[in-house]
Amino acid sequence: MAAAAAAAESSESGSRLSSSQLMKDETVCNEEACPKQASPIRGSGSRNTSPSGRVGLRNTSPSRQKVVKTKPRGLDEETVATFGKAVHPDVQMEDSIWAMLPEDLLNEILARVPPFMIFRLRSVCKRWNSILQDNSFLKFHSEVPSHGPCLLTFWKNSQTPQCSVFSLPLKTWYKIPFSFLPQWAFWLVGSSGGLVCFSGLDGLIFKALVCNPLTQTWRTLPSMHYNQQRQLIMVVDRTDKSFKVIATSDIYGDKSLPTEVYDSKIDKWTLHQIMPAVNLCSSKMAYCDSRLYLETLSPLGLMMYRLDSGYWEHIPAKFPRSLLDGYLVAGTQKRLFLVGRIGLYSTLQSMRIWELDHSKITWVEISRMPPKYFRALLRLSAERFECFGQDNLICFTSWNQGKGLIFDVDKKVWSWIAGCALQSYNSQVCFYEPRFDASIH
Known part of the structure; x- marks a missing residue:
């Protein structure tokens, strides 16, 4: 990345533009809320995808400990970095050499830069300022691995939409x-x-929209056949660059409405089978392996909707005993998890995680939340919490305490989410994958 920066500075000598006006000049985190970062960005431009990765600025005086605060234009960030000694010595870059960097190689390097850093790099030169409109860069960006999981929190402050994103790789x-x-x-x-999907009432009309937060592009979806507040879930297919939005029962539990599916390839909603008469245990849904799942009390088990055929089917998977509240969470490779509290009394409660055995149609316990995390997350037995997942990561958030906890199903590791953006009492949270190439059309 340093090499690419030197090349651009030579080719665009003295040409500096302000970054995209995506971000307001405000502070997201403070020193007490955010953990200190301890490792500089590597000069090779490679991306650190490890959840324990850190990001910071190079300290040019390694013999002294120094706290550096940055507030880049175009993206609002505050990172605290502390260095004890130099990891690599500074290398002098020859402009006459690096200015000749081939275009394809430059795009390949930039495509591997974490998406949030691109806004900082756009202030380097005119050429980089227009990089998000460069089809060559977007092509390379679409072919590189994902930056890694992020958490997106959304809330409204005095009717003004607010959004913060926590990068797990960069913390x-x-x-x-x-x-x-x-x-x-x-x-x-x-x-x-x-892509991120929102819904709401515009007067008396229920609407939905899809947007790309990084590119600030959005569009409202066509009206559904039935003007009712619906439970929605969005699914993106990156292979054919399309997305679908599935609308199930009415938000208040009216199951007489047919299932509607929006397909971006044809830009319209189509009607499908009405969900059979069931008593839903929760309106929370999980989409796994082209199937949509909901919990039901009567009949006991799951309702499964097959997106390819458009039909509903009941799965008689009985819930574990003494389950107080459960959330369905979709994992990778057809894995479906059930997360919930179990126990009759507050002193005996615990949080457990089960996985559905599709062949035996039974829930198999795979993990339990350690007591110290359970007590810290839910101090009161009646405390409400939210749970959602992505790529075998499960996130727990407490409504009243503004805390977040991540569980890695594969590594069996629990970790707290540092920062202050979860502390808004009305914040809504989901996993998010930042991509410039995600199209809303």
Whole structure:
């Protein structure tokens, strides 16, 4: 990345433009809320995808400990970095050499830069300022691995939409302005493939929209056949660059409405089978392996909707005993998890995680939340919490305490989410994959 920067500075000598006006000049985190970062960005431009990765600025005086605060234009970030000694000596870059860097190689390097850093790099020169409109860069960007999981939090402060994104690889909060959204978009439906879906009531009309927070592009979806507040879920197919939005029962539990599916390839909603008469245990849904799942009390088990055929089917998977509240969470490779509290009394309660055995149609316990995390997350037995997942990561958030906890199913590791953006009492949270190439069309 340093090499690419030197090349651009030579080719665009003295040409400096301000970064995209995506971010307001405000502070997302403070020193007490955000953990200190301890490792500089590597000069090779490679991306650190490890959840324990850090980001910082190079300290040019390694013999002294120094706290460096940055507030880049175009993206609102505050990172605290402390260095004890130099990891690599500074290398002098020859402009006459690096200015000749081939275009394809430059795009390949930039495509591997974490998306949030691109806004900082756009102030280098005119050429980089227009990089998000460069088809060559977007092509390379679409072919590189994902930056890694992020958490997107959305809330409204005095009717002004607010959004912060926590990068798990960088362990840093970034603030993204959502002033481009219309006032009626105040329910966060979810995110998939770099796109985020919102819904709301515009007067008496129920609407949904899809946007890309990084590019600040959005569009309202066509009206559904039935003007009712619906439970929605969005699914992105990156292979054919399309997305679908599934609308199930009425938000208040009216199951007489047919299932509707929006397909971006044909830009319209189509009607499907009405969900059979069941008593839903929760309106929370999980989408796994082209199937949509909901919990039901009567009959006991799951309702499964097959997106390919458009039909509902009941699965008699009985819930574990003494389950107080459960959330369905979709994992990778057809894995479906059930997360919930179990126990009759507050002193005996615990949080457990089960996985559905599709062959035996039974829930198999795979993990338990350690007591110290359970007590810290839910101090009161009646405390409400939210749970959602992506790529075998499960996130727990407490409504009243503003805390977040991540569980890695594969590594069996629990870790707290540092920062202050979860502390808003009305914040809505989901996993988010930042991508510039995610199209809303």
